[in-house]
Amino acid sequence: MRRLSVLVSALAIALSTAGYAETANTTVEKPIVINNVTYKVIRTIDSNCLSIKVIDKDAKQVWASIPLGIQEWNFKLNNKVSSFEVTDLDGDKIPEIITACTIGDVQSAMYIFKYNTEKKTFNAVHFGYIGFKDLDRDFMVSDIPVINGENMVFENNSKIRCLGKIYTPNGPVQGYYNFELQNGKYMAGDPVPAQIDNPASPIKDIKTREEHDSQPKNETPGSDNSEEANDVGGIG
Numbered sequence: 001m002r003r004l005s006v007l008v009s010a011l012a013i014a015l016s017t018a019g020y021a022e023t024a025n026t027t028v029e030k031p032i033v034i035n036n037v038t039y040k041v042i043r044t045i046d047s048n049c050l051s052i053k054v055i056d057k058d059a060k061q062v063w064a065s066i067p068l069g070i071q072e073w074n075f076k077l078n079n080k081v082s083s084f085e086v087t088d089l090d091g092d093k094i095p096e097i098i099t100a101c102t103i104g105d106v107q108s109a110m111y112i113f114k115y116n117t118e119k120k121t122f123n124a125v126h127f128g129y130i131g132f133k134d135l136d137r138d139f140m141v142s143d144i145p146v147i148n149g150e151n152m153v154f155e156n157n158s159k160i161r162c163l164g165k166i167y168t169p170n171g172p173v174q175g176y177y178n179f180e181l182q183n184g185k186y187m188a189g190d191p192v193p194a195q196i197d198n199p200a201s202p203i204k205d206i207k208t209r210e211e212h213d214s215q216p217k218n219e220t221p222g223s224d225n226s227e228e229a230n231d232v233g234g235i236g
Helices: 004-016 209-213
Strands: 026-034 037-045 050-055 061-064 075-077 080-082 084-087 096-102 108-116 121-124 127-129 132-137 140-142 152-156 159-168 171-182 185-188
Touching (some): 026 084
Parallel strands (some): 075 152
Antiparallel strands (some): 026 037, 075 080, 108 140, 127 132, 152 159
Protein backbone atom coordinates (compact mmCIF):
# COMPACT_ATOMS: atom_id res chain seq x y z
CA MET A 1 0.00 0.00 0.00
CA ARG A 2 2.98 2.30 0.42
CA ARG A 3 3.29 2.20 -3.35
CA LEU A 4 -0.08 3.69 -4.13
CA SER A 5 1.36 5.32 -7.23
CA VAL A 6 0.75 2.05 -9.04
CA LEU A 7 -2.95 2.84 -8.81
CA VAL A 8 -2.56 5.57 -11.39
CA SER A 9 -2.12 3.04 -14.17
CA ALA A 10 -4.62 0.64 -12.60
CA LEU A 11 -7.32 3.27 -12.60
CA ALA A 12 -6.56 4.24 -16.19
CA ILE A 13 -6.87 0.73 -17.60
CA ALA A 14 -9.66 -0.60 -15.40
CA LEU A 15 -12.48 0.44 -17.72
CA SER A 16 -10.97 -1.36 -20.68
CA THR A 17 -9.87 -4.53 -18.88
CA ALA A 18 -11.63 -7.61 -20.20
CA GLY A 19 -13.32 -10.13 -17.97
CA TYR A 20 -14.88 -7.73 -15.48
CA ALA A 21 -18.26 -8.81 -14.16
CA GLU A 22 -21.30 -6.91 -15.35
CA THR A 23 -23.24 -4.96 -12.71
CA ALA A 24 -26.98 -4.45 -12.80
CA ASN A 25 -28.24 -0.88 -12.58
CA THR A 26 -29.19 -0.14 -8.97
CA THR A 27 -30.12 2.92 -6.95
CA VAL A 28 -30.05 3.24 -3.17
CA GLU A 29 -31.34 6.27 -1.25
CA LYS A 30 -30.64 7.48 2.29
CA PRO A 31 -31.74 10.69 4.03
CA ILE A 32 -29.28 13.26 5.31
CA VAL A 33 -30.16 16.20 7.57
CA ILE A 34 -28.12 19.40 7.21
CA ASN A 35 -29.04 22.49 9.23
CA ASN A 36 -32.44 20.98 10.01
CA VAL A 37 -33.19 20.42 6.32
CA THR A 38 -33.58 16.88 4.98
CA TYR A 39 -32.01 15.91 1.65
CA LYS A 40 -31.66 12.58 -0.15
CA VAL A 41 -28.30 10.93 -0.78
CA ILE A 42 -28.57 8.70 -3.83
CA ARG A 43 -25.94 6.14 -4.78
CA THR A 44 -26.38 4.89 -8.31
CA ILE A 45 -24.78 2.10 -10.31
CA ASP A 46 -25.77 2.91 -13.87
CA SER A 47 -24.12 1.68 -17.09
CA ASN A 48 -21.14 0.32 -15.16
CA CYS A 49 -20.62 3.56 -13.25
CA LEU A 50 -20.97 4.02 -9.48
CA SER A 51 -21.57 7.58 -8.29
CA ILE A 52 -23.31 9.61 -5.57
CA LYS A 53 -25.50 12.69 -5.65
CA VAL A 54 -27.52 14.74 -3.18
CA ILE A 55 -30.93 16.17 -4.06
CA ASP A 56 -33.33 18.49 -2.22
CA LYS A 57 -37.05 18.06 -1.54
CA ASP A 58 -37.84 19.27 -5.06
CA ALA A 59 -35.54 16.63 -6.59
CA LYS A 60 -33.04 19.33 -7.57
CA GLN A 61 -29.43 18.13 -7.60
CA VAL A 62 -27.34 20.16 -5.17
CA TRP A 63 -24.14 18.07 -5.24
CA ALA A 64 -22.70 15.12 -7.15
CA SER A 65 -19.49 13.13 -7.12
CA ILE A 66 -17.60 12.27 -10.24
CA PRO A 67 -17.65 8.54 -11.16
CA LEU A 68 -16.18 6.49 -8.33
CA GLY A 69 -16.16 2.97 -9.76
CA ILE A 70 -18.25 0.18 -11.24
CA GLN A 71 -19.15 -2.26 -8.48
CA GLU A 72 -19.89 -1.80 -4.81
CA TRP A 73 -17.64 -3.29 -2.14
CA ASN A 74 -18.33 -3.89 1.54
CA PHE A 75 -16.87 -2.32 4.65
CA LYS A 76 -17.84 -2.77 8.31
CA LEU A 77 -19.25 0.01 10.49
CA ASN A 78 -20.62 -0.64 14.00
CA ASN A 79 -20.21 -4.38 13.28
CA LYS A 80 -22.58 -4.00 10.32
CA VAL A 81 -21.58 -5.04 6.80
CA SER A 82 -22.45 -2.29 4.34
CA SER A 83 -21.30 -0.60 1.14
CA PHE A 84 -23.11 2.73 1.65
CA GLU A 85 -23.86 4.65 4.84
CA VAL A 86 -24.78 8.17 5.97
CA THR A 87 -23.62 8.78 9.55
CA ASP A 88 -21.87 11.37 11.72
CA LEU A 89 -18.29 10.21 12.18
CA ASP A 90 -16.68 13.29 13.74
CA GLY A 91 -19.43 14.38 16.13
CA ASP A 92 -20.24 17.72 14.49
CA LYS A 93 -23.95 16.81 14.12
CA ILE A 94 -23.67 16.70 10.31
CA PRO A 95 -23.46 13.20 8.80
CA GLU A 96 -20.74 12.07 6.43
CA ILE A 97 -21.42 10.00 3.30
CA ILE A 98 -19.48 6.71 3.16
CA THR A 99 -19.26 4.31 0.26
CA ALA A 100 -16.86 1.65 -1.02
CA CYS A 101 -16.19 0.19 -4.45
CA THR A 102 -13.55 -1.73 -6.36
CA ILE A 103 -10.85 0.08 -8.34
CA GLY A 104 -8.86 -2.74 -9.93
CA ASP A 105 -8.53 -6.49 -10.13
CA VAL A 106 -8.04 -6.82 -6.36
CA GLN A 107 -8.05 -3.24 -5.04
CA SER A 108 -11.04 -1.71 -3.31
CA ALA A 109 -11.49 1.83 -2.04
CA MET A 110 -13.46 3.61 0.65
CA TYR A 111 -14.66 7.19 0.13
CA ILE A 112 -15.88 9.48 2.91
CA PHE A 113 -17.53 12.75 1.87
CA LYS A 114 -17.85 15.55 4.45
CA TYR A 115 -20.10 18.58 4.22
CA ASN A 116 -18.24 21.88 3.81
CA THR A 117 -20.27 24.40 5.81
CA GLU A 118 -18.47 27.39 4.29
CA LYS A 119 -18.89 26.43 0.64
CA LYS A 120 -22.12 24.46 1.15
CA THR A 121 -20.93 21.38 -0.68
CA PHE A 122 -19.25 18.04 0.02
CA ASN A 123 -15.52 17.31 -0.13
CA ALA A 124 -13.75 13.96 0.08
CA VAL A 125 -11.99 13.29 3.37
CA HIS A 126 -8.30 12.56 2.75
CA PHE A 127 -6.22 9.60 3.88
CA GLY A 128 -2.48 9.79 4.45
CA TYR A 129 0.55 8.04 5.86
CA ILE A 130 2.64 9.64 8.58
CA GLY A 131 5.98 10.66 7.04
CA PHE A 132 4.82 10.20 3.42
CA LYS A 133 3.29 13.44 2.10
CA ASP A 134 3.19 12.16 -1.50
CA LEU A 135 0.79 9.35 -0.52
CA ASP A 136 -2.06 11.64 0.48
CA ARG A 137 -5.25 10.48 -1.24
CA ASP A 138 -8.95 11.31 -1.17
CA PHE A 139 -9.83 7.65 -0.71
CA MET A 140 -8.49 4.73 1.30
CA VAL A 141 -7.18 1.71 -0.59
CA SER A 142 -7.17 -1.96 0.37
CA ASP A 143 -5.25 -4.16 -2.05
CA ILE A 144 -6.19 -7.53 -0.54
CA PRO A 145 -9.79 -8.60 -1.24
CA VAL A 146 -11.72 -10.09 1.67
CA ILE A 147 -15.43 -10.75 1.59
CA ASN A 148 -17.91 -9.38 4.17
CA GLY A 149 -16.06 -6.09 4.54
CA GLU A 150 -13.27 -7.48 6.72
CA ASN A 151 -10.58 -5.62 4.75
CA MET A 152 -12.01 -2.17 5.63
CA VAL A 153 -13.31 -2.02 9.20
CA PHE A 154 -14.31 0.93 11.36
CA GLU A 155 -13.08 -0.01 14.83
CA ASN A 156 -14.89 3.14 15.93
CA ASN A 157 -15.85 6.38 14.19
CA SER A 158 -12.31 7.76 14.33
CA LYS A 159 -10.31 4.56 13.67
CA ILE A 160 -10.31 2.39 10.55
CA ARG A 161 -8.43 -0.88 10.15
CA CYS A 162 -7.39 -1.53 6.55
CA LEU A 163 -5.95 -4.79 5.20
CA GLY A 164 -3.26 -4.32 2.57
CA LYS A 165 0.17 -5.29 1.32
CA ILE A 166 3.36 -4.35 3.14
CA TYR A 167 6.25 -4.17 0.69
CA THR A 168 9.44 -5.71 2.07
CA PRO A 169 12.83 -6.61 0.50
CA ASN A 170 11.54 -10.19 0.31
CA GLY A 171 8.30 -9.24 -1.40
CA PRO A 172 4.84 -8.15 -0.24
CA VAL A 173 3.24 -9.56 2.90
CA GLN A 174 -0.25 -9.08 4.30
CA GLY A 175 -0.68 -6.48 7.00
CA TYR A 176 -2.97 -3.96 8.66
CA TYR A 177 -2.84 -0.18 8.31
CA ASN A 178 -4.55 1.57 11.20
CA PHE A 179 -5.97 4.95 10.20
CA GLU A 180 -6.96 7.46 12.87
CA LEU A 181 -8.85 10.73 12.39
CA GLN A 182 -6.47 13.64 13.01
CA ASN A 183 -7.38 17.24 12.16
CA GLY A 184 -9.95 16.22 9.59
CA LYS A 185 -7.81 13.57 7.89
CA TYR A 186 -7.38 9.83 8.51
CA MET A 187 -3.68 9.11 9.06
CA ALA A 188 -1.87 5.77 9.34
CA GLY A 189 1.48 4.98 10.93
CA ASP A 190 3.58 1.87 10.44
CA PRO A 191 1.59 -1.21 9.40
CA VAL A 192 1.31 -4.40 11.46
CA PRO A 193 2.17 -7.67 9.63
CA ALA A 194 -0.74 -10.12 9.69
CA GLN A 195 1.26 -13.14 10.73
CA ILE A 196 -0.07 -16.06 12.73
CA ASP A 197 2.80 -15.77 15.24
CA ASN A 198 2.54 -11.98 15.53
CA PRO A 199 0.70 -11.08 18.78
CA ALA A 200 0.25 -7.48 17.55
CA SER A 201 -1.80 -8.58 14.54
CA PRO A 202 -5.50 -7.84 15.12
CA ILE A 203 -6.62 -10.67 12.83
CA LYS A 204 -4.51 -13.64 11.74
CA ASP A 205 -7.00 -15.80 9.85
CA ILE A 206 -7.35 -14.11 6.45
CA LYS A 207 -9.27 -15.67 3.59
CA THR A 208 -7.08 -16.59 0.64
CA ARG A 209 -7.44 -15.15 -2.85
CA GLU A 210 -8.69 -18.52 -4.04
CA GLU A 211 -11.53 -18.36 -1.54
CA HIS A 212 -12.32 -14.85 -2.69
CA ASP A 213 -12.29 -15.88 -6.36
CA SER A 214 -15.07 -18.36 -5.67
CA GLN A 215 -17.29 -15.30 -5.11
CA PRO A 216 -18.54 -12.97 -7.91
CA LYS A 217 -15.70 -10.72 -9.02
CA ASN A 218 -15.70 -7.02 -8.13
CA GLU A 219 -13.39 -4.94 -10.29
CA THR A 220 -13.63 -1.26 -11.07
CA PRO A 221 -12.07 2.06 -11.92
CA GLY A 222 -11.75 4.80 -9.35
CA SER A 223 -11.03 8.49 -9.67
CA ASP A 224 -9.87 11.63 -8.01
CA ASN A 225 -12.54 13.46 -6.00
CA SER A 226 -11.02 16.87 -5.53
CA GLU A 227 -13.06 19.80 -4.27
CA GLU A 228 -13.34 21.22 -7.78
CA ALA A 229 -14.45 17.92 -9.27
CA ASN A 230 -17.25 17.48 -6.75
CA ASP A 231 -18.49 21.03 -6.34
CA VAL A 232 -21.45 21.13 -8.73
CA GLY A 233 -23.94 22.83 -6.46
CA GLY A 234 -24.63 24.11 -2.99
CA ILE A 235 -26.64 23.26 0.11
CA GLY A 236 -28.07 25.64 2.65
